[in-house]
Amino acid sequence: MPAEFIPVSPFDLVIFGGTGDLAARKLLPALYHRDRDGQLSEDSRIIGVSRRDYSDGEYVQWVADVLAEHLDEPIPDDEVWQRFTGRLGYQSVDVANDTGWSDLADKLGVEPDGRVRVFYLATAAQLYGSIARTLADQGLATESARIVLEKPVGFDEQSARAINDAVGAVFDESRIFRIDHYLGKEAVQNLLALRFGNSMFEPVWNRNHIDHVQITVAEDIGVEERLDFYEQTGALRDMVQNHLLQLLCLVAMEPPASMHYDDIRNEKMKVLRALRPITTENCADVTVRGRYAAGMIDGEPVDAYGADTEADRELEAETFVAIKAELDSWRWRDTPFYLRTGKRMAQKSSKIVFQFKPVPHSIFGDHSLAPNTLTLTLQPEEGVNLKLMTKDPGPGGFHMTSVPLNLSFSDEFDVRYPDSYERLLMEVLRGNPALFMGREEVESAWQWIDQIGAAWRDSRQHTQSYLAGSWGPPDGFLLIDRDGRRWQDE
Ligand code: BG6
Numbered sequence: 001m002p003a004e005f006i007p008v009s010p011f012d013l014v015i016f017g018g019t020g021d022l023a024a025r026k027l028l029p030a031l032y033h034r035d036r037d038g039q040l041s042e043d044s045r046i047i048g049v050s051r052r053d054y055s056d057g058e059y060v061q062w063v064a065d066v067l068a069e070h071l072d073e074p075i076p077d078d079e080v081w082q083r084f085t086g087r088l089g090y091q092s093v094d095v096a097n098d099t100g101w102s103d104l105a106d107k108l109g110v111e112p113d114g115r116v117r118v119f120y121l122a123t124a125a126q127l128y129g130s131i132a133r134t135l136a137d138q139g140l141a142t143e144s145a146r147i148v149l150e151k152p153v154g155f156d157e158q159s160a161r162a163i164n165d166a167v168g169a170v171f172d173e174s175r176i177f178r179i180d181h182y183l184g185k186e187a188v189q190n191l192l193a194l195r196f197g198n199s200m201f202e203p204v205w206n207r208n209h210i211d212h213v214q215i216t217v218a219e220d221i222g223v224e225e226r227l228d229f230y231e232q233t234g235a236l237r238d239m240v241q242n243h244l245l246q247l248l249c250l251v252a253m254e255p256p257a258s259m260h261y262d263d264i265r266n267e268k269m270k271v272l273r274a275l276r277p278i279t280t281e282n283c284a285d286v287t288v289r290g291r292y293a294a295g296m297i298d299g300e301p302v303d304a305y306g307a308d309t310e311a312d313r314e315l316e317a318e319t320f321v322a323i324k325a326e327l328d329s330w331r332w333r334d335t336p337f338y339l340r341t342g343k344r345m346a347q348k349s350s351k352i353v354f355q356f357k358p359v360p361h362s363i364f365g366d367h368s369l370a371p372n373t374l375t376l377t378l379q380p381e382e383g384v385n386l387k388l389m390t391k392d393p394g395p396g397g398f399h400m401t402s403v404p405l406n407l408s409f410s411d412e413f414d415v416r417y418p419d420s421y422e423r424l425l426m427e428v429l430r431g432n433p434a435l436f437m438g439r440e441e442v443e444s445a446w447q448w449i450d451q452i453g454a455a456w457r458d459s460r461q462h463t464q465s466y467l468a469g470s471w472g473p474p475d476g477f478l479l480i481d482r483d484g485r486r487w488q489d490e
Helices: 021-036 056-070 079-087 101-108 125-137 157-168 186-197 227-252 261-274 420-430 439-459 474-481
Strands: 011-016 045-050 088-092 116-121 146-149 176-178 210-218 287-293 295-297 300-302 320-325 337-342 349-356 373-379 383-391 400-408 463-467
Touching: 011 021, 011 101, 011 420, 021 045, 021 056, 021 079, 021 420, 045 101, 056 079, 056 088, 079 088, 088 101, 116 125, 116 420, 125 146, 125 157, 146 157, 157 439, 176 420, 176 439, 186 227, 186 373, 186 383, 210 227, 227 261, 227 320, 227 337, 227 439, 261 439, 287 439, 287 474, 320 474, 337 474, 463 474
Parallel strands: 011 045, 011 116, 045 088, 116 146, 146 176, 210 337, 287 463
Antiparallel strands: 210 349, 287 320, 295 300, 320 337, 349 373, 373 383, 383 400
């Protein structure tokens, strides 16, 4: 049996926000898949918690409906399904009005030895502190209990600290799992495998050989039903503070001593501390904000951001951000990291591109030599691509051409790639926090992001519009063109 399919210890997983969007789209499908592969031990339970007044049976029906919608295969009415639904329970708790807690305590009962209790908070971050406190008051936060916090942890450094203090007063740091689902993506873990499982990369992984790095997380979807949320966060807080900075950390960190979470977090922290601050003085040169206008995606017209809201509402948020980030460290000094993310871009495409320095002298006369690039594609198709110069084949003279060495994971490995939530939930149940964000990381990332937010506010930085279906606003291109470089798009 593959190691990942060995059943985890029996658990009670309590999902706050158990009837919410994340539970429906990600958590319950992930748990169903792991159960189907035999990874959930016999008597483990999954208890949904929300304000809705459901019975256990009504919750099972709700779960059946959402899984039918979100699984990419029909649910067979078989042994697996019976086993999965047999684990489900529901408890109505109104966290804001403090009701239903004792019923939840009754439902959980006394924790038997060896059973792991996990509280997954898929609610608004403002509730994290009070839920943790009440869990303690109710005697539910037992010695071995774990808590999972969905991103975003807070809205800025101050609110993140308040959450971390409140949750940390109840749960030890090793039992707090702050999720950034990008860390559960197969290709992101492959980044670690590639960097630290091969000796050829380390000697060139630095300012002497790498000209610059591009990290792009482009989405073709818009903000959908989340306009109000987006108006409070914008892409800077929603995407850069966590997903892009976490990728940056993994790319730029020094080799950790081991895969132990302390070792990895320490190295990531050094990267965050080395980020050069962006201030009112330089923010116009090194950052770009954009917001999508109406356009076409896949040949279909799509609306502008906020098109269906009240006409007189003044929209604030950016849906696109590009940043030239610099690290003041020996390894990376003068090697910029261009970060870019946006909604309603030309296609869903997340990748990290390392562009190497040109050869010091071309012996091929005027023939142009394209620099080597190493591209890690995170999605939609995971892969690694190394572009090398070779001779153009044939007798027509000595001409150089750039060719890719391609590794497509789906072609190479005939396995189903689990969704990142499947992997991360299993890591929580195994008690391994290596793929989760530490307290200091989250606060340090907010510190850098808060400065950018303040610089934008103080300098009234303009939000440039871009056509839905494009690669972002003109200034997004200028940001990198002006350094004599180009985005490596399709
Ligand atoms: C979430 C953001 O964290 O990540 C969303 O809140 C975004 O706005 C999503 O759409 C992107 O995740 P993925 O896995 O589809 O790239």
